[in-house]
Amino acid sequence: MQWNTAAVEAVRNRKQFFKKLIHSKLREHKTMRLLNIASGPARDLKEIYDEINPERLQTTCVEMDANAIEYAKNLCGNYLLQIEFINQNIFKFSSNEKFDLIWSAGLFDYFNDKIFIQLTKRLRGYLNQNGEMVIGNFSRNNPHRTYMEIFGEWFLNHRNVDELLGLAIQAGVDKSKITVNEEPLGVNLFLRMNNQTA
Numbered sequence: 620m621q622w623n624t625a626a627v628e629a630v631r632n633r634k635q636f637f638k639k640l641i642h643s644k645l646r647e648h649k650t651m652r653l654l655n656i657a658s659g660p661a662r663d664l665k666e667i668y669d670e671i672n673p674e675r676l677q678t679t680c681v682e683m684d685a686n687a688i689e690y691a692k693n694l695c696g697n698y699l700l701q702i703e704f705i706n707q708n709i710f711k712f713s714s715n716e717k718f719d720l721i722w723s724a725g726l727f728d729y730f731n732d733k734i735f736i737q738l739t740k741r742l743r744g745y746l747n748q749n750g751e752m753v754i755g756n757f758s759r760n761n762p763h764r765t766y767m768e769i770f771g772e773w774f775l776n777h778r779n780v781d782e783l784l785g786l787a788i789q790a791g792v793d794k795s796k797i798t799v800n801e802e803p804l805g806v807n808l809f810l811r812m813n814n815q816t817a
């Protein structure tokens with residue numbers, strides 16, 4: 620598989636992971652609030668809303684790029700009562716709301732460890748008591764990394780399971796509440812930090 624094909628495949632698998640996650644959360648919650656950080660084109664959102672009763676999911680998207688928001692608003696045009704798009708840098712974002720799920724894919728692997736930890740710590744403050752934060756990060760097992768860097772000039776902080784666990788612990792999360800999942804290609808890892816108390 621060529622590196623760019625694999626990257627597309629990895630992004631597709633990331634979307635599948637997201638959709639499965641929402642479906643499984645909706646089996647536990649009648650309704651839920653989602654904070655989607657760096658939502659980009661929001662194709663994942665459009666597809667999940669197509670598959671569920673839209674009224675069960677209220678989403679806030681925070682995205683720095685106004686063009687991405689415009690594109691996403693068009694794509695998700697049927698669901699604008701359920702999706703709020705905030706055009707803002709996540710480092711400036713604040714909210715009085717709490718969320719059941721905070722999701723971010725395609726962002727934290729641009730951050731060094733210090734920023735990763737700081738932002739995780741701060742954003743977890745927006746979780747409901749039983750909420751969960753899930754962060755996608757490219758894995759060190761990504762066989763296409765060299766090609767991505769040489770031909771795509773695409774430089775990311777690839778991380779392994781232990782590194783992600785370590786970052787979550789440094790962000791103040793109890794070890795018992797952390798898991799790391801991966802998608803079928805093993806190219807994307809998902810750091811899951813649960814707030815559940817019991």
Ligand SMILES: C[S@@+](CC[C@H](N)C(=O)[O-])C[C@H]1O[C@@H](n2cnc3c(N)ncnc32)[C@H](O)[C@@H]1O
Nearest residue numbers: 657658659681682683684687707708709724725
């Ligand atoms: C690779 S895309 C990921 C899109 C989507 N989450 C996905 O999984 O396909 C990264 C997105 O992060 C946005 N972004 C980058 N830095 C950001 C920041 N500091 N605050 C908010 N959005 C940011 C970019 O504009 C871009 O749309």
